Amino acid sequence: MKLFKRKTREEALGRKGVSELVRLLGKDKVLTEIEDRLCYSYDGTKQKALPDIVIRPKTTSDVSATLKVADKQRIPVYSRGAGTGLSGGAVPLHGGIIFDLKGMNKIVNICPEDFTATVEPGVVTKHLQDEVTRHGLFYPPDPSSAAFSTIGGNVAECAGGITGLKYGVTRDYILAMEIVLPDGSVINTGRKTLRSVTGYDLTRLFVGSEGTLGIFTKITVKLIPKPERVDTLAAFFGERDDAIDAADLVVENTIVPRTLEFMDHMTISAVRGFGGITLDDNVKALLLIDIDGTGENIKHDLSIVERVCKEKNALKVKVAETEKERNAIWSVRRSISPALYNIANHKINEDVCVPRSKIKELLQKVDKINEKQEVYVASFGHIGDGNIHVNIMYTDEPGQGEIAERVVQSVMEEVVTLGGTISGEHGIGNKKSQFMELEISPQELSIMKKFKDFFDPKGIMNPGKLFPST
């Protein structure tokens, strides 16, 4: 029997430390009971590690005060938004203090005339999107977790999403940030202007830093005018390569769709029949295309996309006429995640990204894995960006886990050989840190480490993440 210890405040900080935190922040913001710690011990990867103290800050000074104490006593510190990350970024691997930033969820201001909004990190991305829509504005990054993940988490992992091809990723929309450094000092990076080239771009350094450099307390994002409307088209193909060629051809025709999503044969067969979805048996690949803009250009673009798909032997091209049809088409995409468990009950989801011209080669590699029939790999994703989600599905049977890990290794190697990257949008965390050296050369890695040492000389920020363990 292994019982978690109920009270570790003495161990974690020493009684003096906790009482200091309580004095600084107030009792409500300092949680040390096991029940609370358990609730902040995991993220979307299902990994679990217990923090010793949960801090629920409300203001920048709460964060700063806590970090001063942590810095003095060399206690590991983690930041956590909604805990929905897919690379383990918010898991407190080495215990210590975890910040629950969900409580810092105010939209500080929206400036329609400046095209900017300043928010606290705990604001849910969808909430920000909805609020700016009221001003006729648009915050494009749209990870599939947008309805429950926070903007702080999105920035820390540099989240992507389905609108990446046309609008880019989170990184492209962050103008300025207020950041608390590990020693408790507060810095402001960037300016709230649409362009600024004064000095090194510190903001970009912090975007995607996965909580290893500092904690964001205010984030200023760039907004753009909201497209008038969005139309959706689904194209069904009998051959996978046709679908990929069609996707290429769409872009070659100087059409940049808002989204360009792809599903392979394995994914389609998992989705078929799930939640009443019907798909013909001869459909081997699927493209989902969203076009946005004004009514006129959408019509024009749709007709070209339709023609291109038919040129590339599409079995059927369906343009959604109503909102209901649009939802029906997108429900196919949304059902992928749960439906994949029809193949096997464990999933490793790798968000690799390759140059668009190499997608075919990557998928051929996947075919070879599937031919062995040991584990099955379903691929789908943001084909416009070359960001393909490679899902390795395996069962509980002995040996399957090892096979899956081997497959992941070989996929990663292949991706890097093709000139791609091991993470397109989820981040490295601890899940992928072992693969960092595949992609990043020793010299570049050492530069990154020097940055890390500069900002966080005591190594208290999110230890165990990003860098391969030595």
Next chain:
Amino acid sequence: MKKYFPSKRDLRLKGLRLLMSDDWKEEVSKCSKCGKCHTVCPVFLETHDESSVARGRISLAEALRDQQIVYTGKLRDYVYTCKKCMRCSKVCPSDVEYEKIISALLHGVAENMGIPLLPKIIFRYILPRRILFDTLLKVSSKLQRFIPMKKRGQMRHLPLLFMGKRWIPTLAKKSALQKFRKTKKIKNPRMRVGFFTGCLINYIYVDVAEAVIEVLNKMDIEVVVPQRQLCCGTPSSTMGDVKSSKRLAEENRKVFESLELDAIVSACATCTKSIKKDYLRTLGPSWKHMSDKIYDISEFIDTFIGDMPGVKPLEEKVTYHDPCHLAWVRNISEEPRSVLKKSSRFVEMDKADGCCGGGGIFTIIHYDLTLKMLERKVDSIERSGAATVATNCPGCVMQIADGLASKNSQIKTTHSIQILQEALRESETKR
């Protein structure tokens, strides 16, 4: 993790005793911790606290299962913070049946930490005894006239008087069961249905029972009100008193199985959910044949009666509030609207399926959160421009009426069947 030796205080080691059936243990593993439940949980949307959402409680259940923690006051608080509206299950991509987990937790809490004395007495000794229950409430209904401060048929909730100004309805002089003891015979009835009243309708909203019977009778349906029916068992199961719930379920099974009925209707969303879904777990698959015959009143009318050519819709603007246990648990949201559209000038409100905050012990323990949810609901209702808000759950009626009364609003709260009742009456007088 260092080896831990539990202190004396923690030695509620009964806590490690196995709970109910073990199916919840597997259910816990199904959670992929994606966090999608954040988007719908009415409690989480107010608190932003991971311990008040399904994912957090599932991780607590996981730790209990793996014998890493024991039952404590804090755990009980977190378990009681759940409203059991089951929105989380509805949106869960991994199809976790959260109900199994929360019931197991509640049961565990009850077994290990006990049930407070008053609810325990009510569950074990009063609810299963109809005559005693009747007598107690009869006495209360006589006494309530001495309570000061009444308003539009509502009165101040005494125990809560000091917590805030809460308005609750008065107890009826005669309960629905007594009032409708005799079945009104219908010549060549289309169907013969049993009416499951539920406690709120039986003792407080007798007019809803009257509406149900009157409407169905007019549709040539004979309505039997079985006299020996008891509470559906939801109050006791929300406190984890599985034993009492089971006892009530068995009594109700006897009552309804002995009658030859084409269907069973209820006008309470929670009772319907309880007898249709929860009984399948408490009583096992042998309840299936009865469960299939159980309908919400609007669902029943929409399914079996459909078009009502003789009914002229009321002029009144009516909006509809979706009770959690109907819309989210049972997916019934179209049917009540369809019936309302035929009986009134229906207008939709925004966030119609948002929780009104009512429901059981939650309103007592977390009154502040209840009020926040209620405020959102009242705002939505007022924005809709309706003169009346209808819903299919007496619990919601009570909660919303309280919210509107404390705001001095002129908007009426009613059960949607009462709208149809009125429409039928008016159509008849005009003819």
